[in-house]
Amino acid sequence: MPARNPAQPKATDESIRAVKRTVLGRLYGRAPLPNLVGLDAPLNSIYALLSQTALNNEGNSALILGPRGSGKTSLVQRALSMLSHTNTNKAYHIVHLNGFVHTTDRIALRDIARQLLITQDLEHVLIGSFADAFTYILNLLRSDDESTAIPPVIFVLEEFDLLAQHPKQSLLYTLFDIAQSQQTPIAVLGVTARIDVLDLLEKRVKSRFSHRQIYVHNMASVEEFVQIAREALCIDSSTVSEAFAQQFNKRIEDILTSSIVSQHIEDIFEFGKDVRMLLRAFTLAVSQISIDNPLLNASTVESQFALTNTSAKMKILSSISLLELCLIIAMRSLTQLDISKYNFEMVYDEYKTFMSRHMMAVSAGGAMKIYKKPVALKAFETLVELEIARPALVSVGEGSSVYGRNDLLAGTAAGIRAPKEYRMVQLMLEPMQVVELVSGRVDIPAVIRRWAQQ
């Protein structure tokens, strides 16, 4: 690729590293994008809400709802940074909580104390009630003088829905209650992807919540979507030389407008409007830039995009042995007979029946033979290990649906102590996928091909 570009821009090692760091940071979501695209309305309402708390000491609560990858967290970060810029040296604190991290109220409380830089030993406080400890912590925020008011605190609760699943919801109750009382001005911002999150709140918690919901919707158009990629990839001339920045940005413009890449971007937009998925496609190309290839490589970007479309499962299956393939087809035939669960014996029987029926026809060529049971069992176990076939359980409920990988082999599947030939499994492929699988291979005898297409 650099050959096509004779005027190789001069870039120092230093600047390459700086570019990589900033751009990769943006692509991985570590650093915010320079500009938000198409989110002005929610940004304004979030900012207004936060500034009411930080500047006017007003308690507030709000929920930010939107699908994954629609920019909820970036919005909050942007609003907070706007606040820090406009703030007229009035003190306020920010606490970030995350439902994935703070799985219990106690952990959350400890972290609140840590984030508020309270160094005091809290062990004796944590014994008591959550609300007591919490108000105690807030009271510590007062500057030395008892009479001064507690500075405003902004709570950002990521994965709000998980926090709402704590028993009793006392964290949320306390936060909302304080937001509604005069003791301390706090703003509570819940961020979640679940649109039904209000139903998770207990009614007394719900009553204390202000019912302010800010919806963040997906991009409305492909152009905005491309603009996000542009924002993430383009660099400004603050860290690198003007000329290099221009060339770098021009290459990015070229790549984004090229027909292949723009088609891929359109696909992703149509598929899920997921910004993260879009940005991830550029990571390899960005991490490959070096002093010799200081610009983004278009072909790397394209191949990366192409990779996102391939199916990992089909890729693995494309190289399985003929016997394993036959067993898959046998399982599919059983499925078509409305038998949804089957054990090795049933599958082998199906396989044997088919083979013996067609042996006559093929025997002239002598290419096929019926494998012995132990060999077939080994192949069957390989399929189970690949999770092409999964142990079937008596009840497939939502709660009990996650099992270890090697259930069949370890013999722990739902306490079934049967020999492994008799343990029930399910094929994890749709009939159409089996057809696809067979048609993608050339080394399969015609008989098997026909069997698969029945």
Place this chain on the structure above:
Amino acid sequence: MQQNKLAQRLNKATKSRRKQHTEDTPVTVEWGQRLNTAPPSTPSTRRVTRHSGLTNKELYKSIIVNGTEYSIGDAVAVKSSTDDPHLAIIYKLWQNERGERQAVARWLMRPHEMHTARRVEAGPREVFYSNAEDLIAPEMILRAIRVVASGAETGDMWVCGRSFEEHSARIKELDWASVYGKRMLLDPRTDAELFGQKSVQGAVKKQPAKSVANVKKRKHEVESDDGESTEDESFMASDGGESAEETSHKVSAKVSVKGRGKPSRVKEKTRAVPKRRARLHDMQPQAVNTAMLKRASRTNDAPQTDDIAGRTMYEAARLRLHVSAVPATLPCRESEFAEIYGHLHTALEERTSMCMYISGVPGTGKTATVRECVRMLRESADDGSVPGFEFIELNGMKMTEPQQTYVQLWQAIGGERATPKHAAQLLDAHFNTPSPRRHTYVVVVDELDLLVTKSQSIMYNLFDWPHRPHAKLIVVAIANTMDLPERMLHHKVSSRLGLTRINFQPYAHAQLMAIVRARLVGCAAFDADAIELCARKVGAVSGDARRALDVCRRAVEIVEHEWRAQPTGQAMPMVTMMDIDRAVKEMQAAPHVAFIRNASAQQKVFLVAMRAAMRKAGVAEVPLGDVAVVHRQLCLMHAMRAPSYEQIGVICAQLGASRCVLAESSILDVRQLVRLAVAEDDITVALKPDPVFSKLATS
């Protein structure tokens, strides 16, 4: 009879306490000298005085506890629930018909035990001779102490120079040397002098009913009121010996003179619950009316305007409408207020205990009303018209575990932290032990339903303590469900909770209107119709006052935002019905339709495919594989790129994260069952305007 029961319980309590303190050596009790007056027991006497439990008692002059003899009039230390003993004067000694030995103690109050509005300046070893009496078991007497007029420094030496009248909290100078030294303490004339006829009479007037422990004393007061003092030695006998019939006759005569509406004291001694309830409204109208008037006058008072000075109309309105801005008094809830206030007032006046259960959906002003009642009572207590009390607020939601109730309660009462188990023991001891501390505790337990444990022991204790003889405890329990006692509580718990129940109905729209208006007095940011619309909208759904205020505040914000967007200098528009409507829509609208409308193309296809697969299968839950097949068919039909099965799995996970569909763990791949979490109609409504999907959606 009542008293017997009390005594029985008391003995039991003492025994149990003794069990707890196993290090105590067993206490031996013997009678000393007998008081030489034989009470004539005529049938009529027995009948009438049974209620006060005064018949058939053998009165004694002294008692020997652990080998030490204590006589009537001696100052002793009495075992308390803490290490610091209480001090008392033995006032009477008797053995009741059950053979139980009992003593009546008059407390020598320490300054911290007195319930006065102001702090009393007192020396470290000063005690106050009071007319507060309790029935104690002689086993509780620890040792004799010396009380002198002056010059006590160490050990069991105490100074007494003043007396304390229990009901009026009046403190009077007292010449201890002459009163105590000459054994004048037991003379009713001393009582009359110290605790004053007038104040006693006033107290009687104010307090038509008193705890059983006080009944006897009051009778005594009435007698001296008539100026008919009994002879010196036989004042004891006058209690037991004088015809009780006569006494009660006098009492009822007295009462009938005093006025209509007050029930006869004799009747009252039965303490029948329904009677107390019935009495409430005709007995306490005065106090309640005063409170109500006070409350109403505050509502009508011109609201403070200093809080809105220097702010724009919108800022002022926002400030006033914030839920935290508690106005001086709350509009509406008059009848509930009157009822709660009446109950609390009666219980405080009578120094009795009671339980009350308040229910109502969130945001109907339960906690606010109770707090207001307490605030008003606190004011009355400060000016002395109601006995002093201490207010403790507990919240089930704010506790890490139900057992914390004990810890917090004991911290409020005993002033120290303890483990839950220990705190429960201490509280139990506290409520079972007679103590000169005459404070009534008003305990408000918010979010009661969270204190329900498997054995329900916490609630059992909480509602049982008020029924203990020496507890002065008013428990106000608050929860959301009206039938919580029936639905969740064992019968033994709900029975102790009693029948005093108050239910808060959700606010009607007129009330919501009044609430919003009351807050906006002096602030012309709202159109009158706008408030009404808001009230009607919220009243129709939940009747939650918080919601109504939030809607109004949001509407103000919307208008303010628009005003700021305009060039400066424009007149500030009022909040109209349109703005309220927008605010309500914003806060109540279900996000599903908007979500589907903004979903990606493939997600929309997936939802349509899912609907089709569900219809085909005829069940609500379908395997992902079936949906995927339909999905790919739809894509082929409409010339879209058909995603792979894995990609369909990703789409499903994306929708599952937003709870637009409910899916099983994705480890099950095509076998996972999926189900729609949005209404089928929502899909149609959302996709109809879309040119690409209008055909798909309606098919």
